[in-house]
Amino acid sequence: MERSDISLAARVLCHFPELLSEDQKVPDALADLGVLAKRPEAVMVKTPNISASIPQLKLCIAELQAKGFKVPDYPTEPSNDAEKKINSTYAKVLGSAVNPVLREGNSDRRVAGPVKEWAAANPHKMMPWSRACGTHVGHMTSGDFYANEKSVIMSNEAEVCIEFINAKGKRTVLKQNTPLEKGEVIDSTFMSKKALCEFYDFEV
Numbered sequence: 001m002e003r004s005d006i007s008l009a010a011r012v013l014c015h016f017p018e019l020l021s022e023d024q025k026v027p028d029a030l031a032d033l034g035v036l037a038k039r040p041e042a043v044m045v046k047t048p049n050i051s052a053s054i055p056q057l058k059l060c061i062a063e064l065q066a067k068g069f070k071v072p073d074y075p076t077e078p079s080n081d082a083e084k085k086i087n088s089t090y091a092k093v094l095g096s097a098v099n100p101v102l103r104e105g106n107s108d109r110r111v112a113g114p115v116k117e118w119a120a121a122n123p124h125k126m127m128p129w130s131r132a133c134g135t136h137v138g139h140m141t142s143g144d145f146y147a148n149e150k151s152v153i154m155s156n157e158a159e160v161c162i163e164f165i166n167a168k169g170k171r172t173v174l175k176q177n178t179p180l181e182k183g184e185v186i187d188s189t190f191m192s193k194k195a196l197c198e199f200y201d202f203e204v
Contacts, residue, residue, distance in 0.1 A: 001045075004029040008050045008060050011093040012071055019070045034101040044102060051096040054174050055164075076173055138203040143195025151187045154180045 006029050013020065014028040036042045050056055057074055064071050074090050075083035111119075140147070162175040180186055 004033055006030050006033065006049060006098055008052050008056065008093060009064060011097065012057075012060060012064065012090075013069060015089050015092060016071050019072070024069055030098060030101055037102050046098070046102060049098055051098075052094050054094065055172065057090060057094060076176065136203075138199075140195065140199045143192035143199075145189045145191050148191070149187065149189040151185055154182055154184050154186065157182050160186065 005026065010026050011030060013024070013026045014030075017025050033044065037044065052060070054074065054076070061071055061074055072086050075087050078084040078087045157180065159177045159179050161173060162178065164172045164174055166172070
């Protein structure tokens, strides 16, 4: 087994080699894995990694800068060509940048046909359920992602901006521009921390 660093920090650093000293430079491990993923003999084990949002990226940049890595600030609203170039470079590490690369190879989460056939021919049987069993399945009835979900069908082409607004009304841009087509569905939701904590208290 060989390890490859595809952490958010490593993905940031590999895109700015011209700003780093020789001992700070890191290889583009994700690009190397993208080549490896296309080879039939490749077997890769991926541990969880951040699908970075802009706030997570900014925190990562600040931490790297504090440790002496001279990576540039993230320009939320680029105003010149230099800032636009930096913005487009950072766009390469935003979102789920890892999965599309690793899954272009032979990775497949779908159940294989023979496994489906065996499961259909050998359905799982539940054991007799004792009334003495104390097991209880609980679920939220309000304040969760399901309850708060909202969807809109776009009547025209448009670009939308995704923002977070805190309790004091301060706005933080999470994603500046997302183009949508006419007839496309945009869906959003959130979970209430207060409702979640109340649910935990009630169930426990």
